[in-house]
Amino acid sequence: MSTQHSRSAARLMISPSVILLLAWMIIPLSLTLYFSFLRYNLLMPGANPFVGFENYTYFLTDPAFFSALTNTLVLVGGVLIITIVGGVLLALLLDQPMWGQGIVRILVIAPFFVMPTVSALVWKNMFMNPVNGLFAYMAKFLGLQPFDFLAHAPLASIILIVSWQWLPFATLILLTAMQSLDSERMEAAEMDGAGPLARFFYMVVPHLSRAITVVILIQTIFLLSVFAEILVTTNGGPGTSSTNLTYLVYAQSLLNFDVGGGSAGGVVAIILANIVAIFLMRMIGKNLDA
Amino acid sequence: MGRITLDKVAKRFGEVEVIPPLDLTIEEGEFVVFVGPSGCGKSTLLRLIAGLEDVSGGQIRIDGKDATETPPAKRGLAMVFQSYALYPHMSVRKNIAFPLKMAGMPEDEQKRRIDNAAKVLNLTDYIDRRPGQLSGGQRQRVAIGRAIVREPAAFLFDEPLSNLDAALRVGMRLEITELHARLKTTMIYVTHDQVEAMTMADKIVVLRAGHIEQVGSPLELYRTPRNLFVAGFIGSPKMNLIEGSEASKHGCKTIGIRPEHISVSATEGMWKGRVGVSEHLGSDTFFYVHDTGLADDMTVRVPGEVELKAGDDVYLTPDMEKMHRFDDSGLRLS
Numbered sequence: 348m349s350t351q352h353s354r355s356a357a358r359l360m361i362s363p364s365v366i367l368l369l370a371w372m373i374i375p376l377s378l379t380l381y382f383s384f385l386r387y388n389l390l391m392p393g394a395n396p397f398v399g400f401e402n403y404t405y406f407l408t409d410p411a412f413f414s415a416l417t418n419t420l421v422l423v424g425g426v427l428i429i430t431i432v433g434g435v436l437l438a439l440l441l442d443q444p445m446w447g448q449g450i451v452r453i454l455v456i457a458p459f460f461v462m463p464t465v466s467a468l469v470w471k472n473m474f475m476n477p478v479n480g481l482f483a484y485m486a487k488f489l490g491l492q493p494f495d496f497l498a499h500a501p502l503a504s505i506i507l508i509v510s511w512q513w514l515p516f517a518t519l520i521l522l523t524a525m526q527s528l529d530s531e532r533m534e535a536a537e538m539d540g541a542g543p544l545a546r547f548f549y550m551v552v553p554h555l556s557r558a559i560t561v562v563i564l565i566q567t568i569f570l571l572s573v574f575a576e577i578l579v580t581t582n583g584g585p586g587t588s589s590t591n592l593t594y595l596v597y598a599q600s601l602l603n604f605d606v607g608g609g610s611a612g613g614v615v616a617i618i619l620a621n622i623v624a625i626f627l628m629r630m631i632g633k634n635l636d637a
Numbered sequence: 638m639g640r641i642t643l644d645k646v647a648k649r650f651g652e653v654e655v656i657p658p659l660d661l662t663i664e665e666g667e668f669v670v671f672v673g674p675s676g677c678g679k680s681t682l683l684r685l686i687a688g689l690e691d692v693s694g695g696q697i698r699i700d701g702k703d704a705t706e707t708p709p710a711k712r713g714l715a716m717v718f719q720s721y722a723l724y725p726h727m728s729v730r731k732n733i734a735f736p737l738k739m740a741g742m743p744e745d746e747q748k749r750r751i752d753n754a755a756k757v758l759n760l761t762d763y764i765d766r767r768p769g770q771l772s773g774g775q776r777q778r779v780a781i782g783r784a785i786v787r788e789p790a791a792f793l794f795d796e797p798l799s800n801l802d803a804a805l806r807v808g809m810r811l812e813i814t815e816l817h818a819r820l821k822t823t824m825i826y827v828t829h830d831q832v833e834a835m836t837m838a839d840k841i842v843v844l845r846a847g848h849i850e851q852v853g854s855p856l857e858l859y860r861t862p863r864n865l866f867v868a869g870f871i872g873s874p875k876m877n878l879i880e881g882s883e884a885s886k887h888g889c890k891t892i893g894i895r896p897e898h899i900s901v902s903a904t905e906g907m908w909k910g911r912v913g914v915s916e917h918l919g920s921d922t923f924f925y926v927h928d929t930g931l932a933d934d935m936t937v938r939v940p941g942e943v944e945l946k947a948g949d950d951v952y953l954t955p956d957m958e959k960m961h962r963f964d965d966s967g968l969r970l971s
């Protein structure tokens with residue numbers, strides 16, 4: 348679309364969908380904003396007076412807020428690190444010619460098709476359960492004390508579960524990127540005297556940088572709003588040690604029936620998500636223009 | 638430095654024998670060109686020498702030392718790939734520096750060599766650009782630069798010019814020849830371009846299905862092709878090959894006569910035919926002559942411009958001195 352004419356025609360053509368999407372976003376967003384300034388509790392019907400920033404003050408000064416904030420960041424960061432490092436290694440492995448490649452690839456992708464609630468329950472009951480779980484069996488077999496993962500390392504356990512779910516996604520994207528690596532380039536590097544490690548760091552990693560960026564951006568969007576895994580395993584506890592922002596908003600608005608407070612939390616979450624997004628784009632967005 | 642000996646080197650991919658056992662010696666400082674039809678194993682042979690493929694049998698010696706099991710980086714050879722294989726995320730300078738950096742060379746020596754290579758190859762103006770911002774010819778020069786800074790024992794080129802347009806190809810051909818004249822390093826060059834082979838080589842190796850058909854200087858191959866395959870492959874346009882009674886007169890199965898060794902007359906000569914298509918190049922004219930009763934089509938090359946129209950009768954007279962004779966099995970009779 349290079350000429351003036353084709354550009355304005357293009358704008359006209361896409362305007363219906365842009366307007367629809369805008370309405371789709373703006374209406375819930377403005378309602379949330381509106382509720383966040385009201386005293387609006389479902390247990391106290393009647394007038395919903397305008398209270399200014401009171402809901403925000405409550406939400407931000409709640410001691411749970413700060414721990415939810417750090418939990419969210421630790422969760423996102425931990426899962427990103429595990430999935431990207433693990434994804435690169437798995438992709439390297441799957442890129443090798445081997446017997447039964449097709450089946451192995453499908454097996455690797457499989458966890459992605461399991462619903463979050465289901466996989467979290469499977470992990471909780473079949474692996475991490477301190478009495479019947481597989482890990483407890485293994486610990487007992489080795490003569491160790493079984494470890495109650497969800498009680499003593501709730502956030503780490505949730506990071507593990509979520510990483511398990513997202514690893515296939517990262518692996519898949521990184522594998523396709525890896526397959527587009529020109530083999531002559533690798534051979535040239537080999538002739539230039541680069542050993543396996545040097546080839547990995549000087550050729551493969553730079554080649555993957557764009558794919559890694561895509562994985563980080565997409566996963567961050569989803570990881571900021573992890574919810575089901577927390578709900579079915581720890582319920583945010585013990586205390587608030589595995590509560591993230593999404594879960595805090597849920598606890599505020601639904602467990603306390605406080606629509607106003609929940610909305611304020613939602614708005615805060617949106618602002619924080621945008622801060623994270625700006626940070627990410629500043630840091631790694633340049634990898635996307637080529 | 639740079640004498641390469643192949644001793645019964647063979648290569649199989651699974652069941653398929655791509656290169657049957659083959660002997661070849663490449664002398665120090667020689668410019669050797671591998672030619673042959675597509676799929677005959679030129680690239681495979683080059684990659685065996687480079688060490689990018691493992692041999693299925695035989696021995697490769699570089700400067701007298703057995704290098705059959707030596708990894709590519711340790712053979713002291715540099716390769717220029719058809720696709721250039723530049724590192725897209727590095728600047729031209731970093732690309733050229735890469736082999737030196739991998740060898741752990743001190744910074745100032747690296748810089749000296751890079752600046753030198755950049756000057757020789759006219760790369761100085763875009764030394765800080767990425768490969769994506771260069772033209773095909775410039776990329777090719779970067780690839781050559783990356784090869785020469787290592788000061789290898791031999792250069793391996795796999796069809797390095799086939800992605801370039803005709804004019805650039807002529808220019809780069811000259812540059813590579815000049816580079817060879819200056820460095821005096823062994824070079825092995827794969828191509829299927831006739832002209833590149835004839836103009837650049839000290840020694841041409843003609844391959845067919847992994848076999849060496851003939852090894853010799855360009856003019857040797859042109860003057861005394863050892864068999865029908867080489868006769869048909871070297872020379873452009875192709876040699877006319879005539880079988881049947883005309884060949885029997887000379888006591889052989891096939892006779893061959895190059896288009897440039899036939900003289901043309903409108904009035905008298907040995908063979909009569911009818912002019913078909915003619916191609917006027919200015920310096921030369923190529924005629925395709927039909928109905929001679931010898932071969933389907935005779936090609937004739939006449940210097941300068943000749944006024945003969947399609948459909949005209951024409952008489953052809955071969956230069957008997959320059960006629961080639963081949964026996965039943967296609968081998969040359971001298």
Ligand SMILES: Nc1ncnc2c1ncn2[C@@H]1O[C@H](COP(=O)(O)OP(=O)(O)OP(=O)(O)O)[C@@H](O)[C@H]1O
Binds near residue numbers: 650653674
């Ligand atoms: N990895 C491989 N596995 C199986 N067969 C192969 C492999 N690489 C090459 N071949 C076969 O070996 C033969 C020689 O291939 P090669 O690439 O050396 O040809 P070439 O002479 O370089 O041809 P071109 O002029 O088209 O580049 C071909 O028949 C090809 O199909």
Ligand SMILES: [Mg+2]
Binds near residue numbers: 679680
């Ligand atoms: Mg080839």
